[in-house]
């Protein structure tokens with residue numbers, strides 16, 4: 202009898218613990234951090250960040266991105282306002298100033314409604330040494346401006362590398378805070394993974410394209426010195442047949458060139474690069490991606506190509522998130538999830554970064570790929586082959602924050618908070634990477650959320666969140 206009673210007590214205790222645990226596991230954390238609800242204002246056009254560099258035909262809006270598939274190339278872009286000027290980039294390695302080389306590029310212009318662009322130059326420098334600092338000059342012949350960049354280390358499995366993450370940046374005072382925090386973060390991001398929505402010029406009357414120019418001048422202070430890896434967002438569409446503009450992505454496509462041909466893509470909106478120990482696949486939420494489309498066919502060939510012995514870290518960038526528990530843009534990524542989530546699981550993608558929602562959210566490793574219309578299996582489940590989904594559309598644009606969340610917090614959502622900020626992905630070696638998210642209200646180095654990511658190919662163990670403040 203005595204034993205029976207003890208059994209009963211134990212059973213009750215176990216049930217209690219289980220129910221508490223179940224409650225605990227129901228959702229992740231919704232941060233209690235409250236920021237002011239003020240919309241952020243765009244910085245006025247005469248702000249310091251938008252200053253036109255002095256001098257006749259001085260190059261402005263200088264930005265670089267990776268120029269080939271492995272990181273030995275750099276694509277340099279800039280705008281000259283008065284005349285086409287020179288298409289040449291002069292460059293030299295820091296340790297050998299006597300050996301100056303040059304590369305020649307192209308120049309183009311475009312019209313949008315009643316706006317005519319400046320002379321937009323694109324020049325790819327190839328055959329650089331890995332892991333080397335180079336200086337470069339543009340504006341040869343008239344006002345010459347000098348910048349520098351550091352090439353990545355050679356592609357390989359245990360090469361540490363640090364990426365920054367920003368999305369939906371815009372050009373408000375908050376955008377400037379986000380960029381400043383990224384620049385001052387002691388983690389020192391070396392390459393920016395930008396998840397779409399750049400200037401928000403389309404929010405202005407007639408898509409005022411001078412706001413593309415101000416954005417280019419604002420971001421030059423970072424994007425001229427480290428590559429920004431571009432993803433197209435909905436604010437890049439600039440699709441407005443009412444004013445005669447029916448070619449999607451016209452300003453973006455002319456201004457932000459990417460090395461898509463190096464990955465045998467047929468479009469600048471989806472492509473891949475290798476950088477250090479990472480293989481980065483950029484997808485387009487706003488180009489056709491159904492079965493048989495060009496993007497689908499490219500991705501079909503692309504995922505099997507990734508050699509995780511060479512590049513252990515498989516990262517996907519897109520604009521519209523597949524897992525999002527905010528009310529804003531809720532389920533907008535669903536059609537793409539239905540199309541591609543099973544591949545992310547099959548090919549063990551480590552992490553998928555997206556923007557679009559003006560807030561931060563990190564998922565558990567979950568998948569939802571068992572559903573077949575009739576079996577009713579349509580709930581996300583824990584899946585250690587699945588990526589972590591991180592939404593980082595909190596760059597600070599003037600549409601403001603997405604504060605309204607679906608309730609209760611779904612179990613797949615590990616952490617969510619509506620604050621502006623940036624992310625750092627610090628790859629340590631083939632098994633370990635550390636992701637941290639830094640809200641703008643804290644010091645540059647403070648982590649509001651962070652997680653050790655264990656590589657899905659080299660390590661199938663579960664991770665645990667750390668240092669959630």
Ligand SMILES: *[C@@H]1O[C@H](CO)[C@@H](O)[C@H](O)[C@H]1NC(C)=O
Nearest residue numbers: 235236237238239240241242
């Ligand atoms: C908006 O910002 C102003 C100036 O910083 C401040 O006085 C005001 O309290 C803020 N409003 C809200 C709702 O936070």
Ligand SMILES: *[C@@H]1O[C@H](CO)[C@@H](O)[C@H](O)[C@H]1NC(C)=O
Nearest residue numbers: 294295296297330331332333
């Ligand atoms: C300059 O750096 C490159 C790349 O690291 C190296 O191959 C070369 O030997 C260096 N040259 C000198 C003069 O140090």
Ligand SMILES: *[C@@H]1O[C@H](CO)[C@@H](O)[C@H](O)[C@H]1NC(C)=O
Nearest residue numbers: 294295296297298299300301
């Ligand atoms: C710079 O490189 C050139 C060509 O490789 C070489 O001839 C020259 O000696 C180098 N200069 C220095 C200072 O190493």
Ligand SMILES: *[C@@H]1O[C@H](CO)[C@@H](O)[C@H](O)[C@H]1NC(C)=O
Nearest residue numbers: 314315316317406407409411
């Ligand atoms: C373009 O048209 C708008 C609306 O009529 C006008 O406000 C703007 O000044 C025009 N811009 C140029 C460059 O003509």
Ligand SMILES: *[C@@H]1O[C@H](CO)[C@@H](O)[C@H](O)[C@H]1NC(C)=O
Nearest residue numbers: 257258286287341342343344
């Ligand atoms: C700009 O450079 C071109 C080519 O070197 C030269 O012919 C022209 O005189 C320069 N213009 C000015 C205003 O310096």
Ligand SMILES: *[C@@H]1O[C@H](CO)[C@@H](O)[C@H](O)[C@H]1NC(C)=O
Nearest residue numbers: 244248249250374377378381
């Ligand atoms: C933008 O931030 C920089 C610091 O990184 C500062 O020097 C500049 O004054 C800021 N500009 C505006 C308009 O906030």
Ligand SMILES: *[C@@H]1O[C@H](CO)[C@@H](O)[C@H](O)[C@H]1NC(C)=O
Nearest residue numbers: 357358507508509510511512
């Ligand atoms: C994958 O990469 C490793 C390391 O670079 C190489 O040894 C191996 O041959 C590659 N495998 C394939 C199938 O290309």
Ligand SMILES: *[C@@H]1O[C@H](CO)[C@@H](O)[C@H](O)[C@H]1NC(C)=O
Nearest residue numbers: 359628629630631632633634
């Ligand atoms: C990989 O990095 C992690 C985190 O820094 C470290 O704990 C681990 O020992 C490293 N693995 C190897 C093989 O160096």
